[in-house]
Amino acid sequence: MEQWFSLKNQEPDALLFFRMGDFYELFFGDAQAAALALDITLTHRGTHDEEPIPMCGVPVGTAQIYLSRLIRRGFRVAVAEQTELPRKGQKGPLRREIVRVVTPGTLTEDELLDAGRANTLLAIVAPDKRHKDRLGAAWIDISTGTLELLRLGADTLAELLARLAPSEILSDPTLIPTEHAGIITPSTAHPNREVAERTVTEAYQVAQMDALGDFSDEQIVACAVLLDYVRRSQAGKLPRLAPPIDHGLDSIMGLDPATRSSLDILQSRDGGSKHTLFSSVNQTATAAGTRLLAHWVSTPSTDLALITGRQDGWHWLHHQPKPTGVLRDILKHAPDSARALGRISSGRPLPRDLAAIRDTLRAANKITETLGTLAETGMPERIRHIGASLYGRADALLERLEAALNTELPVKIEDGGVIAPGFDVELDRQRDLRDNSRRLIAQLQVRLAEDYGISNLRIRHHNQLGYVIEVPAAAGRKLRQHEGLSLRQGTASLARFSNEELTSLNQAILEASEKADQLERHLFADLAQHCLNTPALDDIGLALAELDALISCARIMDRGTWCRPTMTNGQDFNLQACRHPVVEAALHESAAHDTAFIANDCALPPEKHAILLTGPNMAGKSTFLRQNALAVILAQAGLPIPAKTATIGIVDRLFSRVGAADDLARGRSTFMVEMTETAAILNQAGPRSLVVVDEIGRGTSTLDGLSIAWATLEALHSQLRCRTIFATHFHELGALLKTLPRLAACTMAVKEWKGHVVFQHEVRPGLAQKSWGLHVAQLAGIPASVLYRARNLLTRLENERGQSNQPANLPLFEQAAIEPPIPQNDPPSASNCLPDGTLSALQALHKELEALDPDSLSPREAHSALYQLKSMIDGLAKMDVTDEK
Numbered sequence: 112m113e114q115w116f117s118l119k120n121q122e123p124d125a126l127l128f129f130r131m132g133d134f135y136e137l138f139f140g141d142a143q144a145a146a147l148a149l150d151i152t153l154t155h156r157g158t159h160d161e162e163p164i165p166m167c168g169v170p171v172g173t174a175q176i177y178l179s180r181l182i183r184r185g186f187r188v189a190v191a192e193q194t195e196l197p198r199k200g201q202k203g204p205l206r207r208e209i210v211r212v213v214t215p216g217t218l219t220e221d222e223l224l225d226a227g228r229a230n231t232l233l234a235i236v237a238p239d240k241r242h243k244d245r246l247g248a249a250w251i252d253i254s255t256g257t258l259e260l261l262r263l264g265a266d267t268l269a270e271l272l273a274r275l276a277p278s279e280i281l282s283d284p285t286l287i288p289t290e291h292a293g294i295i296t297p298s299t300a301h302p303n304r305e306v307a308e309r310t311v312t313e314a315y316q317v318a319q320m321d322a323l324g325d326f327s328d329e330q331i332v333a334c335a336v337l338l339d340y341v342r343r344s345q346a347g348k349l350p351r352l353a354p355p356i357d358h359g360l361d362s363i364m365g366l367d368p369a370t371r372s373s374l375d376i377l378q379s380r381d382g383g384s385k386h387t388l389f390s391s392v393n394q395t396a397t398a399a400g401t402r403l404l405a406h407w408v409s410t411p412s413t414d415l416a417l418i419t420g421r422q423d424g425w426h427w428l429h430h431q432p433k434p435t436g437v438l439r440d441i442l443k444h445a446p447d448s449a450r451a452l453g454r455i456s457s458g459r460p461l462p463r464d465l466a467a468i469r470d471t472l473r474a475a476n477k478i479t480e481t482l483g484t485l486a487e488t489g490m491p492e493r494i495r496h497i498g499a500s501l502y503g504r505a506d507a508l509l510e511r512l513e514a515a516l517n518t519e520l521p522v523k524i525e526d527g528g529v530i531a532p533g534f535d536v537e538l539d540r541q542r543d544l545r546d547n548s549r550r551l552i553a554q555l556q557v558r559l560a561e562d563y564g565i566s567n568l569r570i571r572h573h574n575q576l577g578y579v580i581e582v583p584a585a586a587g588r589k590l591r592q593h594e595g596l597s598l599r600q601g602t603a604s605l606a607r608f609s610n611e612e613l614t615s616l617n618q619a620i621l622e623a624s625e626k627a628d629q630l631e632r633h634l635f636a637d638l639a640q641h642c643l644n645t646p647a648l649d650d651i652g653l654a655l656a657e658l659d660a661l662i663s664c665a666r667i668m669d670r671g672t673w674c675r676p677t678m679t680n681g682q683d684f685n686l687q688a689c690r691h692p693v694v695e696a697a698l699h700e701s702a703a704h705d706t707a708f709i710a711n712d713c714a715l716p717p718e719k720h721a722i723l724l725t726g727p728n729m730a731g732k733s734t735f736l737r738q739n740a741l742a743v744i745l746a747q748a749g750l751p752i753p754a755k756t757a758t759i760g761i762v763d764r765l766f767s768r769v770g771a772a773d774d775l776a777r778g779r780s781t782f783m784v785e786m787t788e789t790a791a792i793l794n795q796a797g798p799r800s801l802v803v804v805d806e807i808g809r810g811t812s813t814l815d816g817l818s819i820a821w822a823t824l825e826a827l828h829s830q831l832r833c834r835t836i837f838a839t840h841f842h843e844l845g846a847l848l849k850t851l852p853r854l855a856a857c858t859m860a861v862k863e864w865k866g867h868v869v870f871q872h873e874v875r876p877g878l879a880q881k882s883w884g885l886h887v888a889q890l891a892g893i894p895a896s897v898l899y900r901a902r903n904l905l906t907r908l909e910n911e912r913g914q915s916n917q918p919a920n921l922p923l924f925e926q927a928a929i930e931p932p933i934p935q936n937d938p939p940s941a942s943n944c945l946p947d948g949t950l951s952a953l954q955a956l957h958k959e960l961e962a963l964d965p966d967s968l969s970p971r972e973a974h975s976a977l978y979q980l981k982s983m984i985d986g987l988a989k990m991d992v993t994d995e996k
Contacts (some may be wrong), residue, residue, distance in 0.1 A: 112138075112157065112159065112164070112254040113782045114129075114716060115127065115129055115138055115202060115234065115869060118189070118191050118208075118209055119141075119347050120207060121189070121351075122187075122189040122212055124187060125186075125187040125188055125189040125212055126141045126144065126145055126181065126186055126187070126189070127141055127188075127189050127191060128169075128174070128178075128188055128189065128190045128521070128686050129191045129207070129208075130190075130191055130192045130193050130207060131168075132513065133170060133171050133172075133625055133662070134168040134169065134170055134171060135168060135169050135170075135174055135190070136166060136167075136168040136502070136858070137158075137166065137167050137168065137645070138156075138164055139164060139165055140167050140319045141160075141164075141168050142153065142167045142188070143165050144166040145186075146165055146178075146731045147183065147185065147299075148169075148180065148181060148184050149169070149177055149180055149181070149327060151167050151169065151880060152167060153165055153166075153167050154166055156168065157166040157211070158307035166699065170744075171662075174224070175220055175222040175223065176913060178213055178220075179222060179223045180225060180716040182213060182215055182218065182223060183656075184293075185215075185293060186579075186712045187212060187214045187296075188213040188214075189209050189211075189212045189213075190209065190210055190211050190212075190430070191207045191208065191209050191210070192208065192210045193205050193207050194206050194208045194209065194210075195207075196205060196371075197975055201376045203464075205868045207778075207946070208346070208649075209346055210345060210346045211345055211346050211457075212343065212344040212345075212346075213344075213517035214232075214279055214296070215230075215278040215279040215294065216230065216231065216232030216233070216253075216277065216278045216296075217232060217341060217344040218252050218253075218254065218278075218281030219253060219350070219450070219453050219454050219459070221447075221450065222302065224450070224633060225400055225616050226398035226447065227393075227395075227401035227402055227405065228259075228401075228402065228405065229252045229255075229402055229405075229406070230252055230253075230254055231250050231251070231252055231275050231276070231277040231281050231546045232249065232250060232251050232277065232278065232279050232281070232284065232337065232340070232341070232563075233248065233250040233275060233277040233279070233281070233337075234249045234250070234280075234284075234298070234333045234334075234336045234337040234340070234352060235247070235248050235250070235268070235274075235281070235283075235286055235287065235333065235773070236282070236283040236301050236303070236332050236333045236336055237283070237329075238301065238303075238329055238330065238332045240327055242754055244262065244265040244266070244270060245261070245262075245329060246262070246263050246264065246265060246266050246286070246329060246333075247261075247262060247327065247328070247329025247330045247331070247332050247333035247334075247648070247962070248261040248268075248271060248330075248333055248336040249261075249330065249334040249336070249355075250265055250275060250277065250337070250485040251337060251341065251352075252447070253341055253350050253453060253746070254351075254450045254453040254454075255449040255452070256350060256351045256352050256353045256354055256452070256453055256456065257353050257356075257357065257388070257523075258334070258337075258343070258356070258575075259332065259356045259357075259358040260326055260330040260331075260334055260355050260357055261357075261359075261360070262327045262329050262357065263331065263352065263360070264332050265286075267360065268286070268288075268349060269288055269367065269368050269369050269397075270365065270368065270562055271366065272287075272291055272365065272368070273366070273368035273371045273372075274289070274366065274371070274375070274409060276378070278294065279294050279296055279339065279546060280294055280295045280296065281296050281298040281300065281336055281340055281348050281882060282295060282296075282297075282298055283297070283550075283772075284297055284298045284547060286675065289718060296340075296516060298336055298340070299520045299849055299865075301332050301335070301336050301598065302332060302335050302336075302883065303332075303774050304328045304331060304332065307331045307334070307335035307336075308320050308331055308334070308335075310334075310335040310339060311323070311331060311334050311335055311338065311355075311474075314317070314338050314342075314349055314352065314852055315354070315355075315917060317350065320440050320636075323354060323355055324354075324355065324357055326357060327356070329521075329848040334355060334551065338546055345457060345458075345747045346652075348457070350453060350456040350457045351452060351453065351455075351456030351643055351774050351930075355647060355756075358544065358795070359749070361413075361824045362412055362414045362417070363410055363412065363413065363462065363745050363762060364409070364410075364412065364413055364743075364744075364762060364763065364764065364765055364797070365413040365765065366764075366765055367766070367791060368793075369767075369768065369788045369791070370765055370766055370767040370768075373725055373739060373767040373768065373769050374388065374736070374737060374740055374744070374767050375387045375388060375651070375693065376388045376389065376409055376744065377389050377405060377408070377409050377727035378890070381954055385695055386627070386693055386696075387689065387693065388408060388692065388693060388694070388716045388741055388744065389404070389408050389409075389991075390403055390693075390694075391662070391693050392404075392408065392664075392667055392750060393405075393693065393743065394444045394662075394663040394664065394666040395659050395660060396447055396663075396829065397440055397442055397443075397659045399448070399449055399652060399655065399656035399659070399661025399662050399664065400442070400575075400655070400656045400657075400658075401659075402656070403461070403653075403656040403657060403658075403660045404663055407421075407660065407748040407749060407898035408571060408744065408745070408748050408750070410748075411744050411746075411747035411748045411765075412745070412748070412749065413745055413747065413761050413762075413763055415678055415679075415680055415761060416750075418678050418746070419678060420491075420492065420493045421493065421661065421664070421748075421749030421750075422678075422749055423451060423491035423493055423660045423677055424491055424493035424494050424661040424664075425662070425664035425665045425750075425751070426491075426660055426665075426675055427488075427489070427490065427491050427494060428494070428664075428665035429665040429668040429669065429830060430662055431485060431488065434481055434485055435662055436486070437481050438478055438481055438482075438662060439511070439659075439662050439666075441474050441477045441478055441481070441660070441764060442474065442478075442655065442658065442659050443468060444473075444474055445470065445471050445474035445475075445655055446466075446467035446470050446471055446764060447467065448468055448471035448651070448652045448655075449469055449649075449652045451464040451465075451467035451468055451471075451512035452464075452468070452642065452643070452648060452649075452652075453461075455468075455639045455642055455643060456643055460524075460639045461522070461523065461524070462516070462521060462522070462523070462524060462529045462635075463519040463520060463522075464518055464639075465512060465516060465529075465639065465642065466516060467636055468508070468512060468648065469509060469512040469513060470641050471648075471651065471652065471655065472505055472506075472512070472651070473500040473509065473516075474511040474655065475504070475505075475651050475654075475655065476506075478498075478501055478655070478869060479498060479501045479503075480499075482494065482498040483498075489534075493661070494661075495994075496656075497594045497654045497981050499659050500650045500651060500653070500654035501651055501654050501655070504650065504651055504878075505570045505645050505647045505651065506643050508641060508642065508648075509642060511638065511805045512638065513996065514531070514534055515530055515531060515534045515634065515638055516529065516530070516531060516638075517529060517530065517531045520633060522634050524631070527627075527628060527631060529631060529635055530631050530634050532637065534634070534635055535630065537630060538627060538631060540632065541623050541626045541630060542623075542627050543618060545623040545624045545627055545993070548616060548619055548620040548623060549607065550733070551616060551618065552616065552620070555569065555570060555612070555613065555616070556569060556570040558582060563586075563589075563590060563593070563716075564587075565582055565590075566585070567582065567583065567586075567910065568580060568581070569581045569996075570580050572901075573600075573607070575609060575611075576599050576600060576609070577614075577617040577621065578608050578609075578613055578616065578617040578620070579599055579600070579607040579608065580596070580608040580610070580613065580827060580939075581605060581606075581607050582605070582606055582607055582608070583604065583605065583606070584602070584603065584604055584605060584608070584622065587601065587605070587606025587608070588606075589992060590606070590608055591597065595610050595611065596608045596610050596612070597609055598806055607698055612760040617955040634900065637849070638912075648881055650927060658846065664749075664750050664751055666749075666767075667750070667751050667984045668930075670753050671753040672690075672743055672753065673753050673754070673878045674751060674752060674754050674755060674756055674757055674760050675751060675753060676742075676746040676752050676757035676758065677756075677759070678746060678759055678760075678761065679758065679759070679760045679761070680745075680760065680761055681760040682717050682720065682760045682798065682799065682832050682834065683758045683759060683760040684713070684714065684715035684716070684717070684758070684759055684760060684801070685712075685713075685714045685715075685716070685718070685756075685757065685758045686712060686713045686714075686739060686742055686752075686754050686756075686757045686759075686760075687712050687754060687755040687756040688710035688711070688712065688754055688755035688756075689710060689711060689712070689713060689738055689742055689752070689753065689754040689755075689757070690710045690738060690753040690754065691708065691734050691737060691738035691741065691753075692738075692745075693741075694708060694734055694738075694778045695753065697707040704720040704899075705931070709731070709871070709872040709873060710755070711735055711756070711872075711873060712874070713735070713739050713836070713874070714765060715834040715835075715836075716764075718853060718855075719853055719855040720832065720833070720835065720837075720853050721824070721827060721828045721834070721835040721837065721843055721851070721853055721854045721855070722738075722835065722837065722854075722855050722856070722857050723824070723837050723839065723847070723848070723854055723855070723856050723857070724836055724837065724838040724857050724858070724859075724860075724876050725838075725839060725840070725845070725856070725857075725858045725877045725880075726837070726838075726858045726859025726860075726861065726862060727859070727868070727870075727879070727882070727884065727887055729870055729887050729890070730859035730860075730861055730870045730871075731859055731870065731872040731874075732805060732838045732859055733769050733805055734872075735838075735859075735874055736767070736803040736804075736805055736836055736838055737745050737767050737769055737803070738753075739769065739801075739802050739803060739836060739919060740765055741766045741905075742754060742757065742759075743759060743762050743983065744758050744765065744802055745758075746761065746978055747761065755982060760799070762799060762800060762801045762834075763797065763800060764795060764796060764797070764799075764800040764801075765798040765800070766791070766792045766795075766796060766800065766801070766802045766804070767803050768785070768789070768792070768803070768804040768805060768807070769803065769804070778789075778952070782811050785807065785808075786864070786889060788822060789804075789807055792804070792827075793823065793826055793827075793831070794986065796827070796831045796833045797832075797833060798831070798832045798833060800831070800833040800834070801834045801835075802827055802831075802834070802836070802837075803831065803835075803836045803838075804823075804831050804835075804836075804837055804838065805838040806839060806840060807820045807839070808820040808823075808839075808841070809840070817841045817843055817844075818839070820841050820844060821841075821843075821844060821847070823837075824837050824847060824851075824854075825851065828847075828851045828854055829851065829965075832853075842878065842879060844859075845878045848878075853942075855876070856875060856876065856877055856878050857874050857875065858873075858874070858876075858877050858878055859871075859872070859873070859879070860872075861876050863910045868887070868890075868919055885898060885901055885905065887900070894910070898951075951988070952983070952986060952987050955983065956983050956984070956987070959979065959980065959983065960980070963976060
């Protein structure tokens with residue numbers, strides 16, 4: 112217990128898995144918490160301060176299962192192993208040390224990780240307390256060693272958190288949004304620049320920080336905080352680290368948290384991963400390929416060259432069906448070498464990890480051979496680069512692993528039999544001595560059974576006693592009389608004896624077995640180090656993952672209903688027969704798989720860059736909005752899209768506001784959430800952005816909501832000039848078609864047949880003539896009596912409004928802030944009491960205003976136009992118009 116208290120003091124916030132024989136034991140409060148979380152028996156062992164000590168335990172062999180459950184429940188676990196071998200005559204407990212601290216962000220075991228998802232540990236720091244808007248970020252997946260750094264502002268932090276979806280965050284809790292509070296490990300103290308730089312350079316074993324790149328103070332401090340935490344979790348050791356990457360935001364499409372949530376990119380809103388954009392396009396064959404494709408989809412690029420490079424790769428593979436099929440079959444047998452290397456570097460390699468490296472290199476050579484036969488088929492640069500990364504990069508390591516590793520490998524090195532016979536002469540000699548001695552034991556057992564006349568005499572190995580003669584208790588009383596035999600242990604059912612011959616043989620076997628085990632472990636460690644000293648393995652693993660991701664894209668194209676979008680640096684946007692990939696996949700899987708998805712076109716050219724979309728609920732507006740946004744994400748991830756043809760100008764930021772939700776945790780109503788998200792659009796969108804919004808203004812009174820929607824649409828059209836699809840139930844917004852020249856009207860096609868409404872799910876030009884709300888209510892099951900009353904009320908309200916499209920007494924239309932232009936066809940006469948010349952001056956002003964195109968004016972032209980208009984207005988002001996007139 113003194114050992115336990117000492118180790119617990121090192122990690123007071125973690126549950127301590129204390130190794131005792133074949134169990135990990137937990138004591139005191141740790142035991143009570145673990146017993147409750149794991150639903151295992153809580154018992155007691157010994158006393159402390161005259162009180163029983165609570166205790167529970169889990170078997171070592173199944174510890175990973177229990178660790179996984181504890182980590183998912185938010186616990187940190189410190190693992191204390193026995194680090195001292197028993198010596199003859201030793202008294203007291205063996206030495207134990209904490210060999211690692213298991214946290215959500217520091218997992219390396221396959222059993223605890225999602226094979227197709229990166230496990231990210233993120234550090235966020237604000238080195239300058241006076242400027243908390245200047246943040247440094249560093250994140251790592253220690254299962255692969257990938258490390259990235261970023262300098263960012265507080266305004267982009269939420270977007271980074273949404274994109275990375277980290278498993279654990281190291282930070283001052285005051286810097287992190289409250290919705291991530293459950294995964295924060297408080298880290299309020301951090302080193303200064305000098306200390307941080309020393310931490311990073313020592314970790315990478317370089318003399319100067321410049322050798323790694325040009326990083327800001329914030330990035331270096333965040334990296335140091337991250338590395339210190341990782342080192343502590345690994346008991347003072349650092350895993351294998353890839354060189355740090357300066358992760359800029361300039362080449363990544365902006366996707367804020369609300370947009371990611373709205374579009375179900377990697378995770379659906381119910382927390383699952385089935386009905387997501389990624390699940391609808393994932394055709395990868397390897398875990399590494401799955402992680403890379405998920406990264407592409409969650410981090411769409413704005414780099415046109417990168418996008419077209421990926422397109423060239425899968426487009427070429429699509430037109431090489433037979434070789435591509437061969438390549439995919441090879442990849443199916445390629446293990447996850449990146450995570451195998453991660454476990455090797457952590458100091459906990461398993462035999463299967465070395466086998467994974469061997470099999471990966473075998474797959475790389477086979478792929479190189481296959482690609483070599485296609486060299487004259489117009490192979491694109493991306494595929495050539497993959498082939499160059501694989502060709503002959505680690506042949507020496509492969510040759511060594513193939514010679515060293517046995518055909519059948521044990522689970523653990525302790526089980527023996529990892530190194531193949533013939534690889535090492537000395538190991539073979541010790542094994543032969545050990546195995547021959549075992550045959551001698553078998554022969555000795557037969558002879559002693561005959562000599563003593565005991566047929567069930569056995570020679571067995573006991574952990575404490577070594578090899579002993581074991582007989583039933585009744586026979587043991589007979590053997591006690593024999594000279595040369597000494598009783599070693601007696602129980603109610605058994606008696607164990609030894610003699611000089613057996614003792615000598617036992618010693619020889621132990622020495623041979625220990626030497627063989629030690630030598631095999633040494634050879635195993637040497638092979639593991641050889642793997643770590645082969646830097647080409649990183650490039651090989653990445654090349655195989657990229658090839659897998661590209662083949663996945665080619666397989667999507669094999670469906671025949673997807674296309675390669677044409678990408679430009681302009682503001683083009685033209686999708687022909689586009690579909691929603693997730694809905695289409697769900698229809699295909701469901702019982703209604705014969706139901707075809709209704710494809711729709713969407714064009715947002717510069718001359719009509721905004722669409723006002725009307726139509727009833729259930730008609731498909733939200734699906735149409737989302738499918739266009741998802742098409743952009745897929746296109747800029749470099750993937751095919753579900754459409755007949757597509758031309759898309761690079762989108763720098765995508766905003767999707769589809770669906771309503773409140774935020775009870777932060778005390779925000781649905782309307783408040785909607786307004787906050789609308790504010791984010793209006794403050795961040797620009798001419799290269801794409802905005803798809805649904806029903807802005809629905810959460811407040813009709814007039815307030817209409818006014819907000821009206822003003823927002825005007826701003827998106829005229830001020831921000833971004834490509835926009837604006838869905839609404841406010842039919843009054845149709846009046847903007849007369850004043851916003853780049854606004855087009857579209858509506859969802861609906862038919863009324865025999866008193867029922869039929870949704871055709873087609874987008875057509877024009878405005879909806881009515882909302883069909885009562886028909887939708889009927890479909891939802893509203894009682895007939897309520898519907899009857901609603902129809903009567905609707906009729907009365909429409910009569911009060913005079914069958915107009917404007918609500919009664921709507922100030923927005925009765926008192927416009929800007930006076931309407933004077934009609935030209937019916938000019939006022941002199942009887943209108945206007946002074947001479949006023950009418951002609953007003954008409955001239957009106958004509959001048961109509962001729963202006965603000966969107967096409969240069970700054971100099973706009974300046975001149977303003978002076979001209981001001982001169983004309985000054986002339987009007989000088990005309991004498993009396994109160995009477």
